[in-house]
Amino acid sequence: MWNTKTLWFEIAVVMSIFAFGSILFGHFEDHKPKWQRVLKVILVSAIFVALAATVGRIWAFGFLSLPLLGAVVAHLWWLPKHGINGWTAEPKDKYYTLIKAKK
Numbered sequence: 001m002w003n004t005k006t007l008w009f010e011i012a013v014v015m016s017i018f019a020f021g022s023i024l025f026g027h028f029e030d031h032k033p034k035w036q037r038v039l040k041v042i043l044v045s046a047i048f049v050a051l052a053a054t055v056g057r058i059w060a061f062g063f064l065s066l067p068l069l070g071a072v073v074a075h076l077w078w079l080p081k082h083g084i085n086g087w088t089a090e091p092k093d094k095y096y097t098l099i100k101a102k103k
Contacts, residue, residue: 010052010060014045017064028089031096 003009018041029037044064052060075086082098089095 007049007053010049010057011045014048014064015041018044031099 048060048064051063079086079089079095079098082094084090084095084098
């Protein structure tokens with residue numbers, strides 16, 4: 001009945017990550033236009049599926065883990081270095097200034 005050896009499994013994994021990410025961390029992306037957030041989902045999904053289809057699932061999941069590594073570095077080192085709480089992104093004005101976002 002269940003078969004995880006299809007590209008649909010990869011799509012389900014990526015979409016699940018985006019769903020949970022939007023629910024838990026979406027408020028940090030409020031400053032970005034909706035079209036950018038939608039484009040991000042489409043591009044990441046397309047790249048992930050293309051990698052899984054061509055070079056294999058392990059490489060695709062390796063690609064997916066790169067943003068996780070970047071997030072760890074940003075939240076544990078880069079944000080605190082600039083006086084911003086890495087967990088809550090407070091103070092918000094410093095956070096928005098740092099990422100050059102429009103409120």
